[in-house]
Amino acid sequence: MIEQVAEPLQQSGFAKVILEIDVNNHPGVMSHICNLFARRAFNVEGILCMPVSDGKRSRIWLLVFEDQRLEQMVRQLEKLQDVLAVRRHSAGHEVFERLEDFFH
Amino acid sequence: MKQMTGAELIVRLLERQGVRTVAGIPGGAILPLYDALSGSTLIHHVLARHEQGAGFMAQGMARVSGVPAVCFASSGPGATNLVTAIADARLDSIPMVAITGQVPLSMIGTDAFQEVDIYGMTVPITKHNFLVRSVDELLEVIPAAFRIAMSGRPGPVLVDVPKDVQNQIVACEDFPPPATPDAPPALDMAAIAEAARLINEAEQPVLYLGGGVIHSGAAQQAVTLAEQAGLPTTMTLMALGAMPVDHPLSIGMLGMHAARHTNFVLEEADLLVCVGARFDDRAIGKAAQFCPKAKIVHIDVDPSELHKIRQAHVAINGDVARVLEALLPRVEVSLRKRWLSRVESLKSRFPVPWANQDDPRTHYGLVQAVAAALDDEAVIATDVGQHQMWVAQAYPFRRPRQWLTSGGLGTMGFGVPAAMGAALAERDRTVVCFSGDGSLMMNVQELATLAEEWLNVKIVLMNNNSLGLVYQQQNLFYGKRVFASKYRGAPDFVKIAEGFGIPAVDLDTAANPRGTLAQALHTPGPCLIHVSIDREQFVYPMVPPGAANTEMIGG
Structure with missing residues (x-):
C-alpha cells in the first residue's frame, strides 16, 4: 500500500532514567524486553540482570535516556506476560554508578 | 495417576478446551503430535496445502466465533510459513494458538535439519510465546496459551514443542482445568463519571467504534449509548457491523476511503468518544489534524493504547462492554436535534458514490447484488485491495x-482460508469471500482443501488482471508511471477452480448475471463466481498519504 508519511522521530533527551523490572526468570524474557526497545529505536545505555530470591524471578535494571515515548514504553513493558513490575528511578540511583569501575 | 506422552497430553488438553477443529500440515518434528491427534474422536483435522492457509483458517474460526482457534505446523519452513498469519492475528487482535514442532532439545542451536528459532522470530508478533523445555511444562503452558490468547485484548500465542518433549512420558493426577479469561480490569468509576459529564455537556459529539467493540461483545451497548445520547456513530474497518449501517445514527466507516460526509462530520466534532479503537493511521489520516476541535474520551482494554497517538482528556482502561454498561445510566437522554440535522445535511450534500449501482458486472453493483441475494446471517470475508475497500464501503x-x-496487516491471501475457517466453525452459514485476482493467487492452493472439505464458501472474484490498488496509486501519486502492477498473462480462473474440483460460474458470459449469481450463492457447497472489473475503476474517495482526512480526492 502507500508509504507512511509521518513526523520524524524525536531526538531523545539527555536526562537519564533507570528502570527496575521484576520478571519471571526463564530463557527468552530478556529477548522479549530488549526487542521492545530495539524495535522502537530506543537506545538502552546500560543493562543488568540477576536472579533474585529462589531463582524463579530476576531483576533487570535498564539505563535509558528520557524520551517522550518512555511512558508508552513502560506501558508496553507492563503488558508483557513475564513482566511482574516496573519501577522508575531518576539517574541519581546508584546501581549503575557502582558498576562503573568495571568499565574502565 | 494418568500416564501419557506429551503429544497425547496436548491433544487431551485441546479437547478439554473445547477445540473441535484444527488446521495444519504435518512434518517430521510434529509427527508425534499428529500421531496422537489421529486417535482423537473429537477433533477434526483440516489438512491445509500451505501453513499460511492453516493459520488463516484458524483466524477465520476465531474471528467468527470469538473463541481461540488452533493451527499446527512442523518446524523450520512449516513454522516460518505461519509467521504472516500470526502477525496478521496480532495486528487485528485475534485469539489464536499456534502449535509448532521443533527439533529435539539437544539439537536446538545446532542448525539441525528444519531448525529455525521460531520462538525468537515470533517475539514481536505474538501476544506471548513459549518454547516448552520439559513435558511437565505442558500442563501449565497449554492452558496459559489459551488464557493469554483470550484475556483482555485478544491475540495470538505460539507454543513451540520440541519433538522429544512430545514423546516424553508425563504423569499427572488430574488434567488442569480448561483455561478461562482473566478478570477484566476494575472499573474506574471516577473516569466513567467524567466521561459521562463530557458527553452530557458536548454540543457536537461523535462515537468512534473500533474492533474492540466486536471482540468485547459490546455492540449492543454501543448502539444503546448512541441512541440514548444522540451520537452520530462512525466505525473503523474492524468495527463494521457493530452498528447496522442503515441505522439512522450511523455515519459509516471513517478514514482513507470513508464517505466524504463521514470525515466532514468528524472534522466538526467537539467530543470524540473512542471505544475499542486505536487511532490507526488509515482511520485518522494526519493525527494532529484529526478531529481538531474535539476533546477525546478513549476507552480501551489495553492500557498501552491510551494516549498512544492522541492524548485523551478522559482515558478509561477497561473491558469496553463493562465500561459502556457503567456509563449508560450516567448519560442523559438527548435528541440533539441541531447537531443531528447538521449531520443529515452533510449526508445529503455529499451522497455516497456507491448508492443505487445496479449492474452486477460493476464493482459496486456486484457488492450490492451479492447483498441483495443474501440475508444478514451470511458471513462476508475479503482479501486485501480495491475489492476489500469497495465491499467495506x-x-x-x-x-x-x-x-x-485483514485490517492491520492487510494481508493479500487472507480471504479464502479465513472464509473456510468461518465455514468450519459455523457450518450452517453461507460464507462469501470477495477477492481480487492478485489476492486469490496468493493462497490459491487452499482451493484443494476447500474442495476436500466441501464447505459452503462462495468466492466472488473481481478480476481486473492487475494489482489494482498499486495501479491506482501509481496513477494518482506516481505520475501515472505504471510499473509491475499489470499482469501480462491472464489465467483462466474458471478453469483453475474447476481443476481443483470447485464449481465455477462466469458472470461475464452469463445471459442473466443477477440470476446466475443468486443461483450460485444459494447452491450449497463451494463455488467460484468470476466477474471482470474495469481496471480504471478506482477506490474513491481517497485521502492521499500524509494528508488530513478532510483532503479527500474523488467520490
Missing part, C-alpha cells in the same frame, strides 16, 4: 462478526 453490514477482513 458498500456492503450493508448489520451484525458483529458478519465481516472478516
Whole structure:
C-alpha cells in the first residue's frame, strides 16, 4: 500500500532514567524486553540482570535516556506476560554508578 | 495417576478446551503430535496445502466465533510459513494458538535439519510465546496459551514443542482445568463519571467504534449509548457491523476511503468518544489534524493504547462492554436535534458514490447484488485491495462478526482460508469471500482443501488482471508511471477452480448475471463466481498519504 508519511522521530533527551523490572526468570524474557526497545529505536545505555530470591524471578535494571515515548514504553513493558513490575528511578540511583569501575 | 506422552497430553488438553477443529500440515518434528491427534474422536483435522492457509483458517474460526482457534505446523519452513498469519492475528487482535514442532532439545542451536528459532522470530508478533523445555511444562503452558490468547485484548500465542518433549512420558493426577479469561480490569468509576459529564455537556459529539467493540461483545451497548445520547456513530474497518449501517445514527466507516460526509462530520466534532479503537493511521489520516476541535474520551482494554497517538482528556482502561454498561445510566437522554440535522445535511450534500449501482458486472453493483441475494446471517470475508475497500464501503453490514477482513496487516491471501475457517466453525452459514485476482493467487492452493472439505464458501472474484490498488496509486501519486502492477498473462480462473474440483460460474458470459449469481450463492457447497472489473475503476474517495482526512480526492 502507500508509504507512511509521518513526523520524524524525536531526538531523545539527555536526562537519564533507570528502570527496575521484576520478571519471571526463564530463557527468552530478556529477548522479549530488549526487542521492545530495539524495535522502537530506543537506545538502552546500560543493562543488568540477576536472579533474585529462589531463582524463579530476576531483576533487570535498564539505563535509558528520557524520551517522550518512555511512558508508552513502560506501558508496553507492563503488558508483557513475564513482566511482574516496573519501577522508575531518576539517574541519581546508584546501581549503575557502582558498576562503573568495571568499565574502565 | 494418568500416564501419557506429551503429544497425547496436548491433544487431551485441546479437547478439554473445547477445540473441535484444527488446521495444519504435518512434518517430521510434529509427527508425534499428529500421531496422537489421529486417535482423537473429537477433533477434526483440516489438512491445509500451505501453513499460511492453516493459520488463516484458524483466524477465520476465531474471528467468527470469538473463541481461540488452533493451527499446527512442523518446524523450520512449516513454522516460518505461519509467521504472516500470526502477525496478521496480532495486528487485528485475534485469539489464536499456534502449535509448532521443533527439533529435539539437544539439537536446538545446532542448525539441525528444519531448525529455525521460531520462538525468537515470533517475539514481536505474538501476544506471548513459549518454547516448552520439559513435558511437565505442558500442563501449565497449554492452558496459559489459551488464557493469554483470550484475556483482555485478544491475540495470538505460539507454543513451540520440541519433538522429544512430545514423546516424553508425563504423569499427572488430574488434567488442569480448561483455561478461562482473566478478570477484566476494575472499573474506574471516577473516569466513567467524567466521561459521562463530557458527553452530557458536548454540543457536537461523535462515537468512534473500533474492533474492540466486536471482540468485547459490546455492540449492543454501543448502539444503546448512541441512541440514548444522540451520537452520530462512525466505525473503523474492524468495527463494521457493530452498528447496522442503515441505522439512522450511523455515519459509516471513517478514514482513507470513508464517505466524504463521514470525515466532514468528524472534522466538526467537539467530543470524540473512542471505544475499542486505536487511532490507526488509515482511520485518522494526519493525527494532529484529526478531529481538531474535539476533546477525546478513549476507552480501551489495553492500557498501552491510551494516549498512544492522541492524548485523551478522559482515558478509561477497561473491558469496553463493562465500561459502556457503567456509563449508560450516567448519560442523559438527548435528541440533539441541531447537531443531528447538521449531520443529515452533510449526508445529503455529499451522497455516497456507491448508492443505487445496479449492474452486477460493476464493482459496486456486484457488492450490492451479492447483498441483495443474501440475508444478514451470511458471513462476508475479503482479501486485501480495491475489492476489500469497495465491499467495506458498500456492503450493508448489520451484525458483529458478519465481516472478516485483514485490517492491520492487510494481508493479500487472507480471504479464502479465513472464509473456510468461518465455514468450519459455523457450518450452517453461507460464507462469501470477495477477492481480487492478485489476492486469490496468493493462497490459491487452499482451493484443494476447500474442495476436500466441501464447505459452503462462495468466492466472488473481481478480476481486473492487475494489482489494482498499486495501479491506482501509481496513477494518482506516481505520475501515472505504471510499473509491475499489470499482469501480462491472464489465467483462466474458471478453469483453475474447476481443476481443483470447485464449481465455477462466469458472470461475464452469463445471459442473466443477477440470476446466475443468486443461483450460485444459494447452491450449497463451494463455488467460484468470476466477474471482470474495469481496471480504471478506482477506490474513491481517497485521502492521499500524509494528508488530513478532510483532503479527500474523488467520490
